[in-house]
Amino acid sequence: MEQKPKRLISGPGMLLVWFYGVMVVGAVSRSVYQIATEFDRAPLAYSLSAVAGVVYGFITYTLIRGGERARRAAQVCCAAELAGVLIVGTWTLADPSAFPDATVWSDYGMGYVFIPVLLPLSALYWLRRNREVTR
C-alpha cells in the first residue's frame, strides 16, 4: 500500500474546491454573525446555516486531503448535504412560518443561485468517477 493518496482536486476538482470554499465562507460568516447578533429572531434558520457551514467545511477538507477514505467520507457528506438541501428547501416552502429569516438552504438555495443544490450533485458525480478501481 505504498501509494500516494489519490488527488481529488485535479481538473474539475479544483473548481469544486473553489465553490465549496466560497460556500464555507458564506455560510459560516453569515451564521456566526446572525447567531451573535439576532439569534432569537430565527434560531432554527441560523442553526441550520451553521450546520451547513460545518458540512461544507468538512467536504472542502476531505477534497483537499484526497485519498480513498477521504473520498468516501466526502461522498457521505455530499449525500447528507443534498438531503439537507432538499429537506430544508421543502420545509421552507411548506412551512414558511418556521423560518422568519432565510437559511443558506432556503427554497433549495435560491438565494445562492441554486449553487447549494447543484454543488452536491456535481460533487457526487465527480467523487464517483474517482473511485479507486479494485484490481
Place this chain on the structure above:
Amino acid sequence: MLDVLTLVTGVAALLLAVWCGWAASRDQPTKDWHFIGMGVVSLLALVQLVIGIVQLARGEKPEQGTTIFVAYLIGAFACIPAAGFMSLAERTRWGSVTVAAGGVVLAVLEVRLFDIWGA
C-alpha cells in the same frame, strides 16, 4: 464615489470571467496576461476596501450594518487572489474555469455590496 467603484469593479470582474472562460473554452490554462488582469481587478477591490473604510471613518453608515459591509469588502478583496492561487496549482483549463467562477462570485458580491451600502 463608492457606488461608481462598486460598478466598475463588478464590470471588471465580469470581463475577467469572460476572458478566463474564453481561455478555458480553448483548453488553455491561465497565462501571464490573465494574472495581470486578476491584479487589476484585485487592485480595484483593494481601493474599494480602503475607500469603504474611509467612508466609515467619516461617520457614514451603510444601510444594512457596518459589520456586514466590512465583511463583504474583505470577501470581495480576497476573492480573485484566492482563485488566482488555485489556478496556479491547476495548470489546465480547469484553472481558467476556476478564475472565471471567481469573477462571477466577485460580481455577485459587488451587487450585494451595492445593496448593503444603500442609497
